[in-house]
Structure formats: structure tokens, C-alpha cells
Amino acid sequence: MNWRPAMELTHIKYFLEVARTEHVTQSARNLCIVQPALTHAIHKLEDELGVKLFKTSGRNIKLTEAGDYFYKKVKPLYEDIEALPARLRAKSDKQAVTISVKVLAASSFVANAIIQYKKKTPGIRFYLVQKEESTLYDICVQTFAEYRPQENTDEETFVCTEEIFLAVPNNAQYKKRDSISLHELGDTDFIGLYGSKQLHKICSDYCDRIGFRSHDIFESDNALVVKDAIASGLGVGFWPEFSWGKVDSRKIRLLKITDADFKRDIVVTYRSIKQDNSHLEKFYKFIVGQLSKKMGPGKTE
Numbered sequence: 001m002n003w004r005p006a007m008e009l010t011h012i013k014y015f016l017e018v019a020r021t022e023h024v025t026q027s028a029r030n031l032c033i034v035q036p037a038l039t040h041a042i043h044k045l046e047d048e049l050g051v052k053l054f055k056t057s058g059r060n061i062k063l064t065e066a067g068d069y070f071y072k073k074v075k076p077l078y079e080d081i082e083a084l085p086a087r088l089r090a091k092s093d094k095q096a097v098t099i100s101v102k103v104l105a106a107s108s109f110v111a112n113a114i115i116q117y118k119k120k121t122p123g124i125r126f127y128l129v130q131k132e133e134s135t136l137y138d139i140c141v142q143t144f145a146e147y148r149p150q151e152n153t154d155e156e157t158f159v160c161t162e163e164i165f166l167a168v169p170n171n172a173q174y175k176k177r178d179s180i181s182l183h184e185l186g187d188t189d190f191i192g193l194y195g196s197k198q199l200h201k202i203c204s205d206y207c208d209r210i211g212f213r214s215h216d217i218f219e220s221d222n223a224l225v226v227k228d229a230i231a232s233g234l235g236v237g238f239w240p241e242f243s244w245g246k247v248d249s250r251k252i253r254l255l256k257i258t259d260a261d262f263k264r265d266i267v268v269t270y271r272s273i274k275q276d277n278s279h280l281e282k283f284y285k286f287i288v289g290q291l292s293k294k295m296g297p298g299k300t301e
Helices: 009-021 024-031 035-049 065-092 107-120 197-210 223-231 278-294
Strands: 054-057 060-063 098-103 125-129 139-144 156-169 189-193 215-220 237-240 252-257 263-270
Touching: 009 024, 009 035, 009 065, 024 035, 060 065, 098 107, 098 278, 107 278, 139 197, 139 278, 156 197, 156 223, 156 278, 189 223, 189 237, 197 237, 215 223, 223 252, 263 278
Parallel strands: 098 125, 098 139, 189 215
Antiparallel strands: 054 060, 139 263, 156 237, 156 252, 156 263
16 A cells, blocks of 8 residues: 555545544534545545555445544544644643543533632633544543443543433423423424434434434524423423433422433543643543532443
């Protein structure tokens, strides 16, 4: 295989994104480029390497054996290059203490944890990232239906599990209910929190498994608005056990969903690009401690 100097870093970025999604159209959307440009870039990279990196698999694409080998070798190199600007900034300003947090789940919980921590340690600055593809972070909070630990990683990981309930108005229809089957809902309107992509996918996958399709009518980017809409009887919605905050039990009931074990794993990982890890480790332990307080026995790893 000829390794040619003409290989572009942008093409490596595109390759990694396509390998992650296994879908060219979705990757082009995530990268904010048109699909033909992405396809051309992948083909050019394959020409430069002299091997095929992808093969068709149904409607999606998969890495070839050579593509998988290239992915495993080039991904850590690309992440190191991406991290260089942050490393340089850290070296140039050793007095500034900034923690980068990638927030893909439990954003209300993370925001409250940061507020509490800053009260105790006012000299700490936080930089929040919500781009799924970003590799520039110290701590990442994300969610999975069932988390599978990564192999050969230098990240420290904390995992806890929370149940997903159905939030309903505390009216005569639901007042005496503690649980419910989604199939009882018929054409009941659903309300959701806009931007919670990972949770939305988890709930959609559970619904697909049991053959239920929710009738979604409204999404808001504010959890308080979602609470008020449900409390007023505009609809019902999926509600994580604690990470979106408490609900007023006088206005909203949280019902256990009986069709399947609706739950999700919240995963907190940290890796440092700084020479001094002390502040990062303290905040990591703080946020893990906050999660542990909210979870019952047997729900953390």
C-alpha cells in the first residue's frame, strides 16, 4: 500500500464519520456537505490508499477488512491532531483552568452540577460542547439503551441506569394509576424535549420492539415547558427517572411502562489533554458523586 503525502486531513475526517454512521446520506448531513462531495472525497481517499474502504451491506455500507484496519490506525491519530489546539492553549496559559464537557444527555443535571461546583470552586471555567462528532472534551456525558464498555481505551468510565417513565397529567384518567401499557394510549398525543436525540432514539427503538408508534405533536427545547404542557393535559411524554429534574406530583404522575424494560444507561467518561489533571479529576468525582446520590443501590457500575 502506498502512503501518499497528498492525503488530506479533511478526507480522513469524512472517512471517520462515514465509518461511524455506516450511512453516506446521514454522514453528509452531519458534516454539512452535499452527498456527491462526500462520495467523491471517499473515492479519492481510496484511490490514494489503493484499497476499497467500504462495501455495500443492504441499505447501509460497512468497512472492508482493509477499511477496518485503516480506521483503527487512523482514528487515534486524527483525535490527537484535533486535540493539538487545546493542548497548545493549555500550555500557553497554565494559570487558566478550563474543563471541556461534551453534553449529549442529562443536560439539566449536568448544568446544575456545574452551577453547584462553580459555587465551591469559583476559579474553574467550563466549556460545553453538544456536537456528537466532537473529540475535544475532558468529560463526556452520553446515554445508551445498554452500554457496552470500550476496549483498549484510556478513558475512565462511570455508568448508572435510570428508568424511563411515562409522564401523564395527574387528572381523573390517570390519578389512580401507577403503571401503564403504551398500547392503551391509542392516538394519545405525545410531547417531547427537542434536542435530546440519544434519548429519542432509545425510546423509538423500544417502541419499535413492541410495535407501538407514538403520535408526536410538540417538542420544546425547555424541560419546564414540556412539564407544563403535560400537566395541562396537552399530551403525555417519556420522562427519565431523575436526569430531567423532578416533576410536581400534584400536576404530573410518572407511570411505569409495562410493555418492556424502558431504561437507559447514563455514561460519564473522562480523559485529559492537560498535564495537570487534579481539577478535572475533582470535577469528575463530583459529578459521579451527584449521580450516585440520585441512584438507588445496584444501579451504578
